[in-house]
Amino acid sequence: MQPDSIRDTLRKFVAERDWDQFHSSVNLAKSIAIEAAELLECFQWSDEGEAARIEEELADVLTYAYLLADKLGTTPEALIRKKLATTERKYPADLARGRSTKYDRL
């Protein structure tokens, strides 16, 4: 499999349906928030969710997140790696270890 084949698969899926016209950045951002809440709904009344449903909703979040990354001309992996470098500076391992404290209170 080629490294960017998932990107190409998604592009093809969207192109076949002529859906790119709906996929402005703001609409994709709304869609990510909507799907993220459907994922949260798996845990609305209990900390244990149903695995199959969690996977489906997480897939929806990821799909829109991939589409937005592509629209921005980048890849999910590049975005994660870049942000991780920032987070590493804000949360040095020896300071943040075992604590969920926000960086500005560390």
Place this chain on the structure above:
Amino acid sequence: MQPDSIRDTLRKFVAERDWDQFHSSVNLAKSIAIEAAELLECFQWSDEGEAARIEEELADVLTYAYLLADKLGTTPEALIRKKLATTERKYPADLARGRSTKYDRL
């Protein structure tokens, strides 16, 4: 680069900080929803957001989504591909072309 190196990078980042104790599925789901709303905030009063900020917030959504996928014992790509197969059946290209109508009204 190895295919799963981003997963290993994230695992190492979490392990170094002993943060896995905070990353229950429900907490990751909450985190994805929280970051998705921060992404949406880039577009709160305008359809045009600031590129650098959008990329940062999208990176946060993706990071927690990757962590949850890993916790579920799967990968983002596998989840997207599996869901895409379902979506393809719900939205046949010739029926859905150029329409944002929900599948149950198509």
Place this chain on the structure above:
Amino acid sequence: MQPDSIRDTLRKFVAERDWDQFHSSVNLAKSIAIEAAELLECFQWSDEGEAARIEEELADVLTYAYLLADKLGTTPEALIRKKLATTERKYPADLARGRSTKYDRL
């Protein structure tokens, strides 16, 4: 205090700042989702949140929700009462008692 004084207080606050131009229905809906996630952030890593912070974030959700109700030409109380009548039919007390099951599975 007059029954609708909170509505008038909010209208005056917005008018003094000439903010009505930003308060389209879609922008208010985005704002409610953004503030709801900030409320959720009080509980990101723990089921116990800090009372003062919860109250502030809940106030933000409510403020935007009141503004949207006013934009729709109705009141929060009217909306709640109307929906409650629907919910009462979907969740009859004797069927729903002590269960968090969604109505379509009751």
Place this chain on the structure above:
Amino acid sequence: MQPDSIRDTLRKFVAERDWDQFHSSVNLAKSIAIEAAELLECFQWSDEGEAARIEEELADVLTYAYLLADKLGTTPEALIRKKLATTERKYPADLARGRSTKYDRL
């Protein structure tokens, strides 16, 4: 009608179903975020939503917000008024007029 009758109506509705056991603060916060996203879904692909649907989803947001206010021992109106006093200081009318700029950049 008595001033707090909506609070009493909601309390009675919940008590009849024995649902208070599900209404921890964190669960109500999740529920508000979930309903806020359903409200946002009315505007997913367009800035114009369907009025009846918007009203229903806004009602759900408000219902959970009222329940959480009651759980915190306060009222929606008290919360809004208190926060408005803070916001007035952060956004003086003459400085904020006609601008959607965040207070820390004003």
